[in-house]
Amino acid sequence: MTGGGSDLSRPWLVADIGGTNARFALIDGASGVPRDIQRVRCADYPGPVEAAASYLAGQQAAAGAAWATPRWAAFAVATPVGSDRIDLTNSAWSFSRAESEAALGLDGLLMLNDFEALALSLPGLGPHQLRAHGPLPSGQGTLAVIGPGTGLGVGGLLDTGRGWHAIAGEGGHATLAAADDFEAEILRVVRAEHEHVSAERLLSGIGLPLLYRALAQVRGEAAEALAAEDIGSRGADGSDALCAATLATFCAMLGGFAGNVVLTFGARGGLYIGGGIVPRFADFFFASDFRARFEAKGRFRAYLEAVPTALIVEPYAALHGAAAAIETRLRETGITTNQGSAA
Structure with a gap:
């Protein structure tokens, strides 16, 4: 150089x-x-x-x-x-x-x-580049971002007082936790195929078809051979009940995972959702249990309730x-x- x-x-x-x-x-x-x-x-x-x-x-x-x-x-x-x-x-x-x-x-x-x-990119994103649950993040303090795309990315951003410092992690490969017996049953089904069930294994473009098949097995229903795009479109428009249930489970589990990321980073300045998956069914996402599950952290509910969350709608x-x-x-x-x- x-x-x-x-x-x-x-x-x-x-x-x-x-x-x-x-x-x-x-x-x-x-x-x-x-x-x-x-x-x-x-x-x-x-x-x-x-x-x-x-x-x-x-x-x-x-x-x-x-x-x-x-x-x-x-x-x-x-x-x-x-x-x-x-x-x-x-x-x-x-x-x-x-x-x-x-x-x-x-x-x-x-x-x-x-x-x-x-x-x-987070501090420079304006209101036209974000869609928030409630108030927009201020873009100050410690920030975190997750993003379901082909895989599941995780990153953090620290305000050092001398400029921003990004933290590149591989949090998408952390073990995915179940919040209730229903999700535990889904993970049990997936573990029959994969010894380690990471968050990315289900909460990503490559994971959505697997989540769909596992949910079908738990519900005792037949699963079609659908790509992630088909599951997303059929679920978002309500034309397929199993696809809609898959999207609902996806959003709920993503919320629980996002809350874990905020607690890990101490990202009280805001949690941003990037990636190419969620914007495809944004209206469904904002009506889902994402935010409820994000806040459902027991004694730390008040901590999470104060953390703003926003979807990045800026594609670049x-x-x-x-x-x-x-x-x-x-x-x-x-x-x-x-x-x-x-x-």
Whole structure:
């Protein structure tokens, strides 16, 4: 990473890479918003270098003589980070950060857990980007975010007094707890297939069909071979009673899990729900037992009652967070982030 030679008149490249899709965008420096957003299927490319190169080639062709190749990038990836090697949890992509940086001709390539990036976006989200149960979170204090997507992500954000510090965790793989005998029976059924039943095992896109089948077995009903999208749409519009019961159970269990995350982080500033699953049935979600189960923590009910919860309806929040990570890194290394300036 050459750092000091970066031309900051160039845009930043940001990406949100999940198990199924990757989203790429350009950001025109500090306080910029994602532009020229493009979503690609991960399965269509050998890895993120090829996907990013294809995206940049398209942008260069569209911009013509005005094109400036990015020198800084940040990729939010749906897997733990910390070493040079990145292996996506729910995708075949496996790659080196350093090799990717070199292949794309970058001065700096930051790798963030996707929920680390999502957490970094939280303070900047406005009312039009959120839908709250009651009052909106203030965006201050300790915050937490969960998100059912292909998997189940968890992140935290701490106000250090010198700036925000994101905590990337793997809380989605924590053991899922039952709140009552009904949920205990569901977990018993699932344990016949899986020795460890994590929260992600049921509260995610890959988990919703399993929850549907387990609920059918507990109820003594026949289950169809349905994808998560079908369960969500049939449940939300009420056209299928078993799908509706599956969604109701999903929301209730997600509420209990979310309350656990808040207690673990001490996230009294707010709990945010991200990911691509819940927005598909948002009205159903807000009418569900999510909030009741979120607060149902016995002696700590009053603690949870005071914590606001909100659904993130901004589809590109992680891209904003990735840009915030670049801005922080450049500031820490003494490079001005004012667009048009160079170090």
